[in-house]
Amino acid sequence: MAVTDHPKIITSRFDVTDGHTLDGYLRTGGYEGLKAALAKKPADVIEEVKSASLLGRGGAGFPAGVKWGFCPPGVFPRYLVVNGDESEPGTYKDRLLMERDPHQLIEGVLIACYAVGCSQAFLYVRGEMAHAQERIAAALNEAYAAGYVGKNIQDSDFSVDIVLHWGAGAYIVGEETALIESLEGNRGMPRLKPPFFPAAKGLYLQPTIVNNVETLANLPWIIEHGGAAFAALGAENSKGTRMFAVSGHVRNPGVYEVEFGVTTFRDLLYAPVYGGGIRNGHELKAFIPGGASAPWLYPEHLDTPLEAGVVGKMGTMLGSGAVVVFDETTDMVKACLRLVRFFARESCGKCTPCREGTSWLEKILARILDGHGRPEDLDLLLDVCDNISVGMNWPPKQTTICPLGQSATTPVASAIMRFKDEFEAYLGGPAEITVEVKGPAFVGPYVDAASKEVASVD
Amino acid sequence: MARFSPDNLRTALEIVGRYPIAKSATIPLLHLAQEQDGYVTDDAMEHIAELVGTTPAQVLGTCSFYEMFKREPVGTYLVNICTNISCQIMGGEELLHHAEHALGIKAGSTTADGLFTIEDVECIAACTEAPCLQVNYRYRHRITLEEFDQLIDDLRAGELADEVPPHGTLAKIRQHIPAERSAGVAPPSGVPEPVWLARNAEGGDA
Ligand SMILES: Cc1cc2nc3c(=O)[nH]c(=O)nc-3n(C[C@H](O)[C@H](O)[C@H](O)COP(=O)(O)O)c2cc1C
Ligand code: SF4
Ligand code: FES
Numbered sequence: 001m002a003v004t005d006h007p008k009i010i011t012s013r014f015d016v017t018d019g020h021t022l023d024g025y026l027r028t029g030g031y032e033g034l035k036a037a038l039a040k041k042p043a044d045v046i047e048e049v050k051s052a053s054l055l056g057r058g059g060a061g062f063p064a065g066v067k068w069g070f071c072p073p074g075v076f077p078r079y080l081v082v083n084g085d086e087s088e089p090g091t092y093k094d095r096l097l098m099e100r101d102p103h104q105l106i107e108g109v110l111i112a113c114y115a116v117g118c119s120q121a122f123l124y125v126r127g128e129m130a131h132a133q134e135r136i137a138a139a140l141n142e143a144y145a146a147g148y149v150g151k152n153i154q155d156s157d158f159s160v161d162i163v164l165h166w167g168a169g170a171y172i173v174g175e176e177t178a179l180i181e182s183l184e185g186n187r188g189m190p191r192l193k194p195p196f197f198p199a200a201k202g203l204y205l206q207p208t209i210v211n212n213v214e215t216l217a218n219l220p221w222i223i224e225h226g227g228a229a230f231a232a233l234g235a236e237n238s239k240g241t242r243m244f245a246v247s248g249h250v251r252n253p254g255v256y257e258v259e260f261g262v263t264t265f266r267d268l269l270y271a272p273v274y275g276g277g278i279r280n281g282h283e284l285k286a287f288i289p290g291g292a293s294a295p296w297l298y299p300e301h302l303d304t305p306l307e308a309g310v311v312g313k314m315g316t317m318l319g320s321g322a323v324v325v326f327d328e329t330t331d332m333v334k335a336c337l338r339l340v341r342f343f344a345r346e347s348c349g350k351c352t353p354c355r356e357g358t359s360w361l362e363k364i365l366a367r368i369l370d371g372h373g374r375p376e377d378l379d380l381l382l383d384v385c386d387n388i389s390v391g392m393n394w395p396p397k398q399t400t401i402c403p404l405g406q407s408a409t410t411p412v413a414s415a416i417m418r419f420k421d422e423f424e425a426y427l428g429g430p431a432e433i434t435v436e437v438k439g440p441a442f443v444g445p446y447v448d449a450a451s452k453e454v455a456s457v458d
Numbered sequence: 459m460a461r462f463s464p465d466n467l468r469t470a471l472e473i474v475g476r477y478p479i480a481k482s483a484t485i486p487l488l489h490l491a492q493e494q495d496g497y498v499t500d501d502a503m504e505h506i507a508e509l510v511g512t513t514p515a516q517v518l519g520t521c522s523f524y525e526m527f528k529r530e531p532v533g534t535y536l537v538n539i540c541t542n543i544s545c546q547i548m549g550g551e552e553l554l555h556h557a558e559h560a561l562g563i564k565a566g567s568t569t570a571d572g573l574f575t576i577e578d579v580e581c582i583a584a585c586t587e588a589p590c591l592q593v594n595y596r597y598r599h600r601i602t603l604e605e606f607d608q609l610i611d612d613l614r615a616g617e618l619a620d621e622v623p624p625h626g627t628l629a630k631i632r633q634h635i636p637a638e639r640s641a642g643v644a645p646p647s648g649v650p651e652p653v654w655l656a657r658n659a660e661g662g663d664a
Contacts, residue, residue, distance in 0.1 A: 043658045077649035089542040089581040117655040119644035120478065127489070127526045128538075128582055130595040133629035140633050150639035158654045159641035163476045164633045168485050168524035171580065185484030185510065187523035204479060204646035247544035247585035254586050292543060292581075322585065324544050338546050342580055 003267045003274070006233055006259040009221045009241045010214065013101045020135050022142040025103040031148060033220030037111045038156050040223075045115035049219065051227030053239045057093075058083055058174075058212030059291065059320045061308050068116045070199035071207040077119035078207040080112055081183060081198075082216060084125040084132070085167055085174040089292035089342055090322030093243040093255055094213035098125065098132035101217070102139035106149065106162060108216030111223055113160045116209055120161055124179055127167040136164055171346040175402045176210040177202075178348065189348045190402035214243060214321075235261030238307045242318075244268055248287075248325035251276035258306065265289070266302040269325060282327035286418065290319025292339050293407035295394070295441035296414035315394035315440030316410075332422050336415035337365040343408035354405030357388040361412055373427045378416055382435035385409035393438040417442040460501035466494050469632070470509055476635065478645040480510040484520050488527055493626040497528040525579075528625075533568045533575035535613050536625050538592045541578050544585035553589045554578055556603045560610060573614065575625075596622050 013019030013028055025031070037045050050065030071078055082105070086094040097105060109121050125133050140162060143149040151159045165183060172178050173188035177196050180203050182188040195201055202208020218240060222230045231239045238261030245255045246268055256274050258267070269275040269287070278284050286296045295316040297304070304310060311318050326335065344358035361384055364377055374380075382392075389406035390397040392413045396406040416423060417437060424431055437443060462470050470490055474483040484506060491502035503517040510517075521527045539557055541550040554565060557576050561569055565578040584590040587599035591606075598609060612618050623630065 041657045041660070042655055074651070076651050077644040077646065079644070086583045087581060090544055090585050091581070092583045092585045092587075095583045114654065117652045119649050119652055120641075126583070127485075127524070127628070128592065128595050130628050131597070134631040137629055137631045137633045141631075144634075144636060144639045147639070150635070151641045156654070159652075161476070161635060161641045161643070163635075165482075166486050166489055166628065168488065169526035170524050182485065183482055184479070185481035185512070185516075185520060187520055206646050245586050247588060248547055253544075253588070288543070324547075324585070326547060330547055335543060335547065338541065338543055342542055345580065 003258065003263055003271050006241055008257055009230070010097060010101075010104065010217045010243065011257040013104070014096070020100055020102055020139065022103060022139070022146060025101075029224075030103050030220075031107055033223040034107050034110050034114075034148070035154065037114055037223045038154060038158060042115045042117060045111065045223065048223060048227045049115065052218075052222045052230035053227075053237060054215065054218055054222065054230065055238065055308060056212055057214035057218075057242065057321065059088065059293075061318070064211060064215050067199060067211075068112070068209055070197070071116060071209070072200055075207050076117070078117055078209070079203045080109060080116065080118040080121040081176075081179060081203060081208055081210045082109060082121065082123040082213060083174060083176065083179055083210055084123060084129075084213045085171075085179060086126055086129075086213070086320075087171040087174050088320045088322060089339065090245060090247055090288060090324040091291050091320040092245040092247070093321055095126075095129055095132050096255055097213050097217050097243075098129065099135050102132075102136045103143065104217050104220055105136070105213055106139055106143055108219035109162055110149065110153065110160065111219040112209065112211065112216060114158050118160060118209065120163065122163050122165050122183055122203070124165045124167060124173075124183060127169050133164065133166060140164060170348075171342075172348045172402070172404060175404065178402070179210060180208065187348070189350050192401055233259050233261075234307075235305065236307055237261075237309050242306070242321055244306070244321045244323055246275045246323045246325065249279050249282060249327035249330070250325050251279055261305060261307040263306050264303050265297070265306065265323070268306065268323060269302065275325070278325070278327050282329065285326045285328045285330055286332070286414075287326060288322070288324040290317045291322040292342060293317075293403070293410060294319045295410045295439060296418065297441065298418065312394075313440075315442065332415045332419040333365070333369055333426055336411045337362065337369055339411035340365055340408055343404060347404060347408075351400035351405060353388045353399045354408070357384050357405060358408045360384050361408060365412075368423060368426050371426065373423075375427060375429060375431050377427065378420070378423055378431040379433055379435055381412050382416060382433060382437060385412050386435055391436065391438040392442060394440060396439070413437055413439065413442045417444075460495060460499040461505040462490070462502070463494060466490055470506075472634075474509055476643065478643045481512050483510050484512070484517060485524070488517070488521050488524075489628055492527060493628065496534075496624065496626045497531050531568075531572070532625055534573050534624050535593050535622065536575045536577065538577045538579040538582065538595075539565075540580070540582050540584070540588070540590055542581040542585075544581070545588040545590060548588035550589040553591070553601065553603065553606065557606060560607060574610070593622050594625050595628065
């Protein structure tokens with residue numbers, strides 16, 4: 001069976017020149033999912049989505065239908081907030097979905113609002129994405145005029161406004177409670193969970209569903225074709241298809257919709273229809289499996305399926321579907337510094353371990369690269385990491401309000417544990433490590449891909 | 459100029475009207491102010507505070523958190539070069555150094571003629587198209603050093619005016635919610651259970 005033998009669920013209109021317009025959308029089967037949803041009871045729409053086992057595509061991978069069920073009964077209004085802040089390094093899919101198929105997202109938002117009983121929806125689009133904002137604004141204007149959004153949608157009793165909201169540049173705002181703060185007009189600083197789980201106390205402290213763009217874009221297909229058809233694709237808990245951005249040192253960097261759960265990293269990096277292999281004459285050295293926050297993987301992990309549970313057991317994650325590929329020319333110390341600098345710049349500053357820890361990690365890495373490192377610096381780096389995320393285990397322990405702090409430790413632990421020699425070359429001599437690192441991806445798991453058994457060395 | 463012009467005030471009020479609580483319009487209005495003046499002035503923040511019912515200090519607090527808002531003039535063209543991981547390993551840093559050299563300025567500063575500002579930015583969600591940049595938030599994918607020079611020449615010559623509006627202009631298309639089609643805002647209290655949820659209680663298929 002070819003790796004591409006699956007329907008295109010969310011990227012089907014990417015090659016349709018006018019797929020972003022209402023005409024193009026309707027011609028290619030658009031708004032059929034909404035019609036099918038309106039013919040069902042809202043509770044049955046939720047059941048359909050639950051039966052699809054649609055995992056959230058924003059990073060945390062929580063089942064969408066289950067999350068919708070967390071709204072406390074009888075408390076209204078409820079809001080829907082669409083997370084279109086896409087800023088995790090390596091991640092590139094939501095922007096494409098918003099630019100090339102805005103109506104599909106709008107239709108997904110409508111289905112979710114109908115199912116959950118949301119009285120208003122806010123589509124939070126990253127500020128830097130001017131073109132996506134234009135495409136969505138145009139699509140919303142058309143959809144309002146044609147009776148797909150607003151009062152009495154398609155002459156039914158279902159009414160909801162969708163408001164396009166602009167972000168203004170801050171990675172942390174992608175975290176759902178920071179997103180809500182930002183939408184309230186504030187600095188984008190995360191809230192404590194509990195009590196501020198959005199489903200219970202979200203926007204204006206009302207029940208709020210926050211879903212990622214890609215998650216919602218799946219809904220029209222799921223409702224039109226049924227949750228069972230979606231769940232027939234994929235494996236174990238990872239159903240349907242998923243978009244992966246393959247960037248870095250492959251022949252064909254690109255964004256690919258692949259069957260979730262069964263496609264392997266090898267397929268994704270090497271299949272001619274996807275990554276096409278490592279660029280000419282070079283070898284794979286390492287890859288980030290799920291965005292800057294994910295612990296790294298290596299050539300021996302290529303046969304691992306893109307299945308959330310399997311990858312989780314290895315001590316890392318598929319996160320935001322961002323695979324960054326490094327060949328042997330990559331300076332891992334430099335790469336590590338660049339990732340750490342990102343987290344240091346983007347820390348909102350609310351928690352001490354994150355604010356101080358990330359900037360110290362950056363400073364120490366910078367001095368190592370400048371040739372002023374000390375032999376004890378590797379241990380110091382890991383010690384700082386250990387203070388942000390105790391043991392650097394998986395799933396990570398958190399000393400902070402949100403997971404950004406602990407994310408900054410993953411490139412450091414990955415790089416030091418695997419490429420210690422590269423650091424030592426900068427240091428000019430051997431360095432001893434005494435800090436205990438427990439995350440399986442950092443200390444080398446044994447993976448038997450055929451049986452999908454993962455034995456951690458923990 | 460600095461407070462909203464009559465036209466922009468109309469737009470601002472339309473935007474404020476879409477939110478259950480006016481303060482939610484703060485960021486969109488800051489964008490509108492930046493679109494009008496090229497950066498966010500003190501007067502604009504005072505005007506926004508009046509419009510959303512908060513204090514100028516609160517507006518400044520929000521404004522200063524977000525990278526896109528500039529508190530002083532920047533170049534007509536803001537050139538944002540990504541050096542994050544996917545771009546770094548595909549030549550993003552070389553592109554940045556080339557740009558600094560070509561324009562004779564360091565990242566974070568503006569050319570003397572006020573035309574260009576360079577920034578060294580984080581991932582802009584075009585990672586498979588590395589190295590990449592944005593000029594006033596319009597993308598250039600897989601850009602070579604020669605293409606960069608050409609881009610600067612074209613911008614100088616005013617040849618990309620349609621594609622790249624002056625700094626501040628985000629979306630050239632705005633959302634408009636026609637009054638007769640609007641479902642209305644949902645304030646955080648006093649909103650009953652949505653009528654369609656009653657279908658859940660009906661027997662058989664609705
Ligand atoms: C630091 C941080 C950044 C995040 N950035 C994003 C983002 O840009 N887009 C996104 O959808 N989710 C992001 N998330 C995840 C959200 O908090 C949330 O889990 C997600 O939007 C929920 O949607 P889903 O269930 O549909 O995946 C981020 C989380 C953290 C901790
Ligand atoms: S962990 Fe970092 S980004 Fe998250 S709330 Fe704390 S300081 Fe802010
Ligand atoms: S890393 Fe440069 S666009 Fe994502």
